[in-house]
Structures are given as C-alpha cells and as structure tokens.
Amino acid sequence: MPRTCHLHIGTTKTGSTSIQRSFCDYDDGRTRYLRLRIPNHSRVLAALCAPNDAEALRQAKLTPAKADHWRAAMQDQIAEFPDHDLIISGEGLSMWADPEMIARLAADLHAFEAVRVLAYVRTPDRWIASSFQQQLRNTALPYDIAALFPLFRDWFAPWEAAFGPDNVTLVPFDPAGFPTGDVVADFAARCGLDMPATPAPREKPALPAEAVAVLYAHRAARGVPPLADRTDALVNRALVEGVRALGNTPFRVDPAALAPVMARHADQMAWLAARAGAFPPVSEPVSPVFGTARDLLTFAEAQRGALAGWLRDIGATGAVPDDVVGMVDAAYAHLRATL
Template structure:
C-alpha cells in the first residue's frame, strides 16, 4: 500500500547519519524525499506548515517565495514516488505544534493510503548527555542538563492524537542493541530496506569524556580564542584525538537518578507507551562521570598528559595543578598547531608557560 513514512527523530538518535546516508536513495519500494539541498527535511516541513504565532517570538516567518518553493518540492517528491512509499525525515518535526501537524497530515492524506510516523526514543539521561555535547559543539553552554529535558508526553502525544496511535511506531534507542550497532543499519532494517553498507555515513560522532572536558574549559576560560570555533572544526579535532581518549562521556548515577525522580510521571508515561523500561542505572559508573560543572572544569591529570602528548611536549611534573586558563591555552595551541610542526619549537614556550602557571597558582593560593 502506498505509504508516506515520516521519521521525526527524536533528537540525538542518529537522525543526521540516517538523513545523510539516505539522501538521494530510491529503490523499487521507497524513495527518500528531495526537498532541497539539505537531507534534513526539518526546515522544509516546519516552514511549510508552521504559521504565524505558532513559530514563537524569535522564529522568523519565511517569505512567500520560500514557502512556495518548499510546496513545489514536496509535491514533486510525491509525484516522483509513483507507487512507491515516500520517506520524509526531520527531527524538528517533533517540535511542531498540533495545528501544524494537522496541516501536514491533511496535505499528505489525499496522496497516500497510509501515513506512518516513526521515531526512536532515547532514555532521558543518555539523551541529555548527548544534547549537552551537541550544544557544546556550537557555543559555551552552562552545565544545566535538567534544562535540556524534553517532555516525552508533550513530544509524542500529539502524534498519537493527530495520526492515530496505531500509525505511530516508537522504538527504544539503545546503542548496544542497534542492528550492527549502527543507527542507519537499524533504521533501514526496521523499514525493510536493503541498504548498501557502503552508503552508510556517520555524522555527529560522540565525543570522549576527556575531549568534552577540554572543550568546555576552552569555551569557558578562553571565550575570545574559542569564538571562531565552529562545529565542523570541533568534529575534526574530535576525530583527530579519538585515538588518545576513548572514555565515554556520561552523567553520574547521582544525576541520572535525580533526572528520573524529577520527571518520574513523564518517564512512566513513555515507558507505558513504549512497552519498555527506560531505566539507566548501570552496575558500574563510568570513569569520571559528571555530576556538576566542577567535574568538567577540573581536568584529570591523565587528560593533561594526553594533551601534552598530542602537542609533542614533555609531560610536566605538576599536571594536577594546572589552572583551567592554562588548559584552555594548551587546547588552543593544539587547535592551531600547524601540521607537521616539530615539537621542539614549543620547548621555550612550554617552560615559560609552566613557570607562569606556578606563579599564577601561588597568587591564587592553590599551591603552597
């Protein structure tokens, strides 16, 4: 039966990898919608169906020509499917208000026999840890994971109401149980797609605990230096340093428990809707798990050693006493290090920096 499948995320469940992998894909059963240059359909669908005050105070209404262009692209994508299913993917669709989703449903209904909504559901603390990393890539956020919480009921109930609960499929997102441990592979298997492995692209890779700490210190204690740092460069640095640090960034049991307690009713609603537990307590807490901002600011000595190794510098004897400002400056030095430059060129600055660090810490009363 001719079906439109709308993939709505949720955020931080591999959506970007899914979208970039499926861009331009079509077989005898399904085609991935072409709605412009971006494989993420969030912009087109949101702009086309969300109107006026629904968009919020800071959300600028697109001009008429933009809306018309998106409508033509969507109608063309529908026409191009023939008797095949059409796949639309955009995690921002989950943030659309009910009136906008109703317009989307009514626009698609004459063209398809069925409309099917699909989404992954990520456990809350895992989601918040990932959402914090994503924000950190873009700017310097305060470490306030509770404020990043998105209500499951507010996000998904409207889809049940508008599209019918039997047409809304929710899947628990657990990286350890994904097919081939890959979000793209798992998504395609669930939709019955025979997707070539060589087309799979991995985007928005997670960052190690050590890299997150360094990036947080850099943005917080050297904001002028970090101002020009964009997502693409962050991701490049992360890949470059992935061989040095691999500890998973995770919230502590203490903070995870607090999240589950504060949002117990909402989590219980989703567990009943999903038919699965979203429990996140692990037998062993990850090394250097985060409970508060101080955990990010206090850089462990082994992380400092890894930073010096990446710079090609001798390890200082007092790594545990290095001030965050100096850690931020070292990270900036790593960020701007010219490829192939010999470590010896840093020796003089290293000695001067270490001497400056000691003097600064003494002024701050941090050393005896």
C-alpha cells in the same frame, strides 16, 4: 496497500545520519526518499512549517523565496509519483512540540492515506550525555541535568494527536536488538523496505569525557566559539576533533544526580514505557561520572598536562599557558594560522 509516508522524526544521536545517508537516493519503484535540499530534512521542514519565522529560515539557510521553492518541490514530488510511498527523515522534528507546525506538516502530507511516524529513543542518561556533547561542539550551554532531561511525552504527544497513537511508534535505541546490530536495517524492516544499496556510513563517535570537560571549561569562560564564516567553522571543527586525542573516557551522567530528576519526571517515563516498553538494562557507569558543572570543571583541570602535550604535537609555538582556557585559546590561534 494504502499510500504511506514513512516519517522518521529522530531523536538525535540514534543513527539518524546513517538512515538519511543510506536512504537519500532510495527509489525501489514503490517508495522514494524525499529530495529536499539535503538528506536531513529537519531544518528545511522547520522553515516550511514555521512560516515567517526568521530564525527557522536562518537555520535552514533559506530566504522566503527559497522556502517557497522547496515547498513547491515537495508537493511536486508527492504529486508526480502518486503510486509511490515516501520517506521523510529529520531528527529535529521530534523537538518541535508545536501542534501548529505538526498540523502544517500533516496538511502537506494529505495525499497519503497513512502517515507512519517513527522515532528512536535513548535512556535519559544516555540521551543527556549524547545531546550535551553534541551541542557543546558548536555552542556554550550549562551542564544542568534537570534542564537537559528529555521530556518524551511533551515531544511525542503532539505527534500522536496529529496522526493518531496507532501511527506513532517509539523504539528504544538498542543496537544489540536490531537486525545485524544496525539501525538502518531496523528502520528498513519496520518500514517494510529492502535495504538500500548505499552502505550505511559510520556515525561519528561521541566525544570522550576529557574533550567534553575541556570544551565545557572553555565555553563557560569564552562563550560561543566564533562561527561567522566557513573558516571559523573549519577551525572550530579541527579544535573539537583534535581534543579527542586527550583521552577515551566515556562521558557519563552521575546516576545519583539523575535519580531525583527521574523521580520528578516519573509521569514522562511512565508515558514512554506504555508506548516503547522497557529500555534494555544499562550497566552501571564506571568512574568518573558527571553530575554538576563543577565535576566537569574539575576534570578539565586534570587535562592540563595532556593539553600541553597536544599543543606540542600540533606544532603550536611560543609559551604554553598554564590554564585550560588559555591552552584552548592558544590551540584556536594556532589552528586559525595554519589551516
């Protein structure tokens, strides 16, 4: 059997964390998981493959010297176990769309006779909803379906060019079709690996529409939340997790708003269908659905009563503002004073 690198490149919100945490200590005598600072290799590999990129280094929390250290560590592991296959996993890799970065990674993996690239992909509506709510936790961004639309061909064609179409596998993310309904089991089966001994952790559930709308309203008014230090991060995390209590409505994209965007990107979808096959059927979402920023802001205003109740539940004192943005400001202030 050729020496193989199993290169899992995403996409986001398709069970990548479960794969990484389950396999991070994997070594069955013939296949090892790359030890590269943390189980998610996305940011470190971006820093290594985008040399002299200050932002990539900042995102990975690396200095140039540390980046050199981890490049050497990766090459040492590849050389130290010449009879071992290797697992690399980073959902952020699917977004590179940069032939030069991918070529640098391919060069780093030259010792392998085969590099098998694997990515899981969601339907555009589910990917937009999942990606938007995930990013909204820590940043401010517009709710623009056209801008959020996943450009599958643009993302994955460079990987095909680097490693060959036969070595890139795109899999519709459909837990109902996975062994035991588990993406970790599906990944193991596709790579010909035994299931890891570490139980797969549960992925953090997506934020409900109530939380998404409230966070969006606050981000739209106030911008990116303060994230200068660890305290800021803890306060923001507590706020994001706290607003889950506002409701349990699934956050779904309006099919009517998505339809013209899908039509404009019919070529992207045809390209994907030729490689991944048909997506499983998706049931029509129930109301409410969200097609525009106005939809989100209107839904946020409907959460004022629930927000006021949540502020009382967490012990916030003083007069409660009567607007959503003011209530979230009060929640941030309370959490910062009490955490």
